Amino acid sequence: MTTRPPVHPSALFAVDGLLTDEERDIRQTVRRLCDDELRPHLADWFEEGRVPARELARRFGSLGLLGMHLQGYGCGGLGAVAYGLACLELEAADSGLRSLVSVQGSLAMYAIWKYGSEEQKREWLPEMAAGERIGCFGLTEPDFGSDPAGMRTRARRDGADWVLDGGKMWITNGSVADVAVVWARTGDGVRGFLVPAGTPGFSARDVGRKLSLRASVTSELVLDGVRLPADAVLPGARGLSGPLGCLNEARFGIVFGALGAALDCLETTIAYAAEREIFGRPLASFQLTQEKLADSALEIGKGMLLAVHLGRLKEAGALTPEQVSVGKLNNVREAIAVARTCRTVLGANGVTLEYPVMRHAANLESVLTYEGTSEVHTLVVGRALTGVQAFQ
Structure with missing residues (x-):
């Protein structure tokens, strides 16, 4: 039987030649983190249906992985391919790890970075980039996943305040989040709101008995007469x-x-x-x-x-x-x-x-x-x- 040294699957396409030195270095840094600190625990986390989300967020933040593709406010300002390679290495360990980083950086942080006021950005983004604060993104509802236009969560004006009622489902990071970006229907179309954890009427509970993404926090959000000040709305977002x-x-x-x-x-x-x-x-x-x-x-x-x-x-x-x-x-x-x-x-x-x-x-x-x-x-x-x- 003739044998020869095997090649790595990626060598068949010479993908590394399409990457910059910085992109390869970022990939290697995330791979080393996963190999040394995360992979030894993943089977247990998956089997037990738990994950130390706060500790992981701080560790990811220390490496600049949270919001790494955003500019300013403590974010890395790196390119899309560098961010993608970090996602690849995280998901090579477990999809739940990439979900934590993705929801934090590309949903919660991105919503604030893209549509928030300057005050909102300064208040939330630096600590979220560091992993000291965690965010979640409340769009999907129990009866409206692929059809977000049918959402039932409502926000109404009451004087200068907003009052939110409704619920969101399948929300990654929900029960550990310090802030939820919640999308609700208003008389002026769909708007986004920043709902800090601990706001009266706002609660989050974990979804149990999952057979997938077990090393990830998945939650249901409940909004029951949640009163928010006028400056809780994301001013740059109107409509879907x-x-x-x-x-x-x-x-x-x-x-x-x-x-x-x-x-x-x-x-x-x-x-x-x-x-x-x-x-x-x-x-x-x-x-x-x-x-x-x-x-x-x-x-x-x-x-x-x-x-x-x-x-x-x-x-x-x-x-x-x-x-x-x-x-x-x-x-x-x-x-x-x-x-x-x-x-x-x-x-x-x-x-x-x-x-x-x-x-x-x-x-x-x-x-x-x-x-x-x-x-x-x-x-x-x-x-x-x-x-x-x-x-x-």
């Missing part, structure tokens, strides 16, 4: 374009992040197949096994080329929402297919927490759904191609 703009920021991180989960599955599976013997031969020596590994490497590599290209478009200010949908739709769909394929190579071992593959596959079921389901992104692409709206 505000929250949808935030979602595009978060979706971009997923374009890279999902590939991290897939790559971790593939690396694990290649190593396993090289050591596992069956019928007196390494599992890696069988043609069907090599077909599965080759197909997985091809999809990850193509996804990486797409992700980097979209990142460069974003840095040039030329990225469109339809292109973000292309990236999210393709890369998450292929990532979950890779995870499922890799699980078959590991056999029964693939369903245990001794290996990360089934954990990634379970997490990717949520990633496939949040920030726009595959069906929604398919229709976004279809609308772009035909000019015809097919959502309704």
